[in-house]
Amino acid sequence: MEMPLQPSAVSDSRQQNDPVRVLLLEDSRQDYELIIAHLRRGGGVYEVTHTAGREEFERALDDGSFDLVLADYSLPSFDGRTALRLTRERRPDLPFILVSGVLGEEVAIDSINEGATDYVLKQRMDRLPSAVSRALAEANERKERRRAEEHLKLLVGELSHRVKNTLATVSSIAHQTLSRSATLEEFQEAFLGRLQVLSDAHDLLFQANWGRTDLRKVLERTLQPFEARPGIGLRLEGPSIMIPPRSAVTISLVLHELATNAAKYGALSSEGGYVHLGWDVTQQEDGSNLVSLKWRERDGPTVAPPTRRGFGRTLIERGAAYELDGTSRLSYHADGVACDISFPLR
Template sequence: MVKILLVEDSELDADLVGEYLRKSGLSFSVTRVEDRAGFEAELAKGGYDLILSDFSLPSFDGMAALALRRERAPNVPFIFVSGVLGEEIAIESLKQGATDYVLKPRLQRLGPSVERALRESEAQSLRRRAEERTRLLVAELSHRVKNTLMTVISIAQQTLRRSDDLKAFETAFLGRMHALAGAHSLLLRANWGDMDLEELLSESLKPFRRGDGQHVLLHGQDVQLPPQHALTVNLIIHELATNAAKYGALASDGGRIFVDWTVEDRGGADHLHLTWREQDGPPVKEPLKRGFGSTLIQRSVGFELGGTVSLRFPQTGVVCELDFPLAPEPRDIEIQT
């Protein structure tokens, strides 16, 4: 059903307009107004698909109506339906944004003119939506690239600061970059949508598995992580696994890693509680100074995930507990127009 706003002071002419529209087979409803106040009131209500307007009215005129439409409903097609419309006026009306004009003595043209205007309006609407999607995608891509570059810069600076030599820096930095790249690959396969937590953990820990892989055990319910959460969790797991391979459970043949997680509803918001627990590895001692891995984990959970982290060093093996909301914090994306 096409909703039409008709600006017409003559009831007879309004009836003729309706008759010719019915003859064209159009399904429509008409609201008629006769003056500026009525026209402005209906524009304020909105919801119209088409405006038909006489050019000359006793207390109003079509060009003023066109100017109001251009200001308040610029995407609604506007067709003049007038008894007399000179060539110069017709050209000027089109320049000012009118979609078409139809002379009252030739109302047989009204149906085809309306159909063409509605088709063009739909095509323009689809194009505007496509352009808006493109702007949003570009803005989102820009945001993600900036985030990734800032992550890389921060990792590079901190790794360099805490490395004894260039070889140590190369090993640590490249390992973190491979972890970041791996997470990006997973998200690309998922079209940058939500990521299955168990799949993410399996991929993150694949380089650290050996034999039948039973020394790395994952257990938890089905959880989907937002993209930015997935990147952050991947980096955290990489840091824990790297540390375990150097000093913890993965440094010995009998060592095992248990990763468990649950989802808890807190005040209507889902929170993920994930526990990393090492067992049967070399005896553990709490480090005398905090390395970049610990710093990265604590900052990532606090700033990126909006949660809390507990990192403990009992003699039986490292225990790390993460707790954070699954829904990411809302953020504004700057769109350049």
């Protein structure tokens, strides 16, 4: 039996919309009405499901979603401590208050030790509203604490995953840079530059709370060290596109390699040279979006394909293929290097 209880005047819209769902175990009609009266007197909105025996109590406990259990301690064929045990087995976090006229101190202490939230004597029913409020507040506090703990556990796991990925990236960069460096000085310069790009990318992602970040911001942050040279320029053109963290890190590393090469041998190495970097996003037939980046060097010295395969080219090709799940094409024209990168936006 369900009985919604509501004070004649309730101003709190949340109480009106979200009644406290109570499972009441009580075989006495008189005591049932007494409990209802004291709940009403204490204010608030309650939706009460009334049961008088074990079978209907268990059925209601299994079928319903309750915020609180109120149970008489002594019934003809059932008792409150058994109801408490059943509740703890099936709904361990559900607040449970024993209501009894014959609850001794020893039994009360045992019941609390077995998981009861509180107990109220029928001779002191004026305590019921405050006991209910306290039980609900404690349950909500436990729920929030558990939610915070679960969130913290998730964050720690995510942090561990990201740290491992970052360390693996740093290790790979160090190994590849060292294997392709002729001198220690060459290794130091190249490695520290790549490490700085990785740091800048992570800093940008931290500012975005490790969510999606604007592609333009990623490009501007990566290319900023190359803009201070007089007589050369970087021209960026494209729409606002929000990309995921993994794509942001990879694009930063790839663009750093292109810009470093251009600063040493290409359009950013001589006065009057410039790089045009454009990007756009197009929708494919299957409904997915494809991002295209186009790097074009102009008015720099004549370039020729390198005689040996460096780490920069390996990073560009593998980064596009494995990290971006996309494609890349690096071309060496007489008027400058061109690089096209495409990857799906997920």
